[in-house]
Amino acid sequence: PKENGYQSIHVKLLPDFGRWQEVHISSEAMIRQSQLGCVAERNESNIQMWIEKFRKVLHDTISGAMRDDRYMEDIITAFYNDDIQVFTPTGKKIILPQNATAIDFAYEVHTDLGDHAKYVRINSRLEPVNTELRRGDVVEIFTEKDSHPEQDWQNFAHTFKARKAIRRYLESIPKAPYCRCSVCNPIPGEEVIGIRNHFDPELITVHKRDCPHAISMASSYGDDVVSVDYKADETLYPLTLKVKAVDRSHLFVDLVDCITNTFHLSMESFNTKTDRNIVVCKIRFGVHSYAELKTIINHISAIEGVDEVRRLDEDDELFDV
Template identity: 60%
Template sequence: EKPGGIANYIDSPKENGYQSYHVKLLASFGRWQEVHISSERMIRDSQLGCVASRNEDNIWQWIKKFRMVLRDIAARGQEGESFIEEVVRSFYNDDIMTFTPQGKPIVLPQRATVMDFAFEVHTELGLHAKYARINNQLLASVKTRLHRGDIVEVFADPDIHPTDEWLDTALTYKARRAITNYLKQQPRPLYRRCPDCNPMPGEEVIGFKDSDGNITLHKRDCPIAIRLASQKGDNIVSVEFKPDDTLYPVTINIRAVDRYHLLIDLVDCITNDLNLSIDTLHSVSEDAIVTCSITFSVHSFTELQSIMRHISIIPGVDEVKRAMD
């Protein structure tokens, strides 16, 4: 028997009612073979599908769901392959049974994540999902892939909202639809930022308008902006890049003389004095010299400069520089 090679679809049937016991065994010729153990009733149900039980309510519930999904997908104007992909995503070829802490079963496709689970439980839970606890032990991110039989407790935060990156994690149609609908309702930024120089409000920026009317912002000393200015100078537009609620990730590099409590003072300055959340922190001490890299998010270049000034006056700190993006 292969470790992890058992799938019990008898206790946890698939969404279409399929039941069987799957086990992988090593055959005499050296290959793993999957054996399906089913009763005559299970075989019959598998062959006839949703009509096998002749339960009219079950049949109409399945048909109702099928119609609803088809109409919803069609209403969003999806065609061709994307339409078929969404249909397949909604009616799983293979699925797993997971559970809420109260024992409610949640059917999900293979490779589904905590995020998919949260949206299956309730749309609002999904829209604000922050992290989860799996099987009453493992603390996990919403990107964690789930397995058959997992008990999942999702924790929400009203300050958490979907971003474009959530679509890279969501697998189920229900989750992706809710995320897409939320994103469509949000005001879209007027500009796009150059991914090479990553300008932020407060820096000297210039804009370039493309043939579709979209404006991309660059720092004035960005090599791409300099090249565009020489080739397409007529496309330069004047822009006012003001700070708002948007946060921009930045990394600063710190060099300091090692001493007792130095790292605590750095963290205290950023988190308590400046009320910022640290995303990553990496520190190395060698021959009494500390090099430290800290990543956090700011609203503007002006705010970043203020933070760097605060850190520079901490005893022992010799140099504070913004890391090159």
């Protein structure tokens, strides 16, 4: 039975007319308990287990520093009506809500496993941590000490335990004094200006000086333009370089070597298109500062056969030569 006492056998059949039909097989006692809830069978031990879990969830959600307006949502997510059973590599059964992901699985096993999850193997197949799980999956989580929850993990977490842990970690990260403009995507070291939100003076957005959006805002709210001290730190700022070169043997190896070995940066993607011995590459990775970006561009420009290296705007066409 599920945590709420529901118990039935679900079978899917494919009849001659070609549409899947789902059949639920239940005894009268199962149907009665499904309609009335776990209190229908007062002698069953699952009632006390359900009460204990409810007490624990209430305590966790409304006590301590994590108390906020979302505690009712957290309580609801902790008691799901439909669930799936998945397994650890050693055969331990883990019960999760339907649509749960490997992130939920990791936190259900142990908080540290979730906090440092890097990737996952589901039924021995390599998958990202946000992969949705199915009944019967065997899940193995792999960790790295430098891996931590990311902002979008909140979109893939479905259990109370995972949501709470992810939120706790994200709220522990020191907040940046500014936010970046999503149009021009400035990086430390570029000529930038700050524009204070006209309706929320505490919010300052950093723009490149030539950002069209910043120019438009400055013309309407000139008093909101402020100077900002936009310094480099350990943050990586994603960007895309377009490289145009004469195709040759080992060209791609040299490009990858320059970014990953020389500058020790990880690449997010590497796409190429070749036309009559002219190759155009789109390389996406993160840099710490504009000075670092210029150094990388100089190194790539010095590679044999490379003719052009430039940074792409977000809306640039990939192979707009």
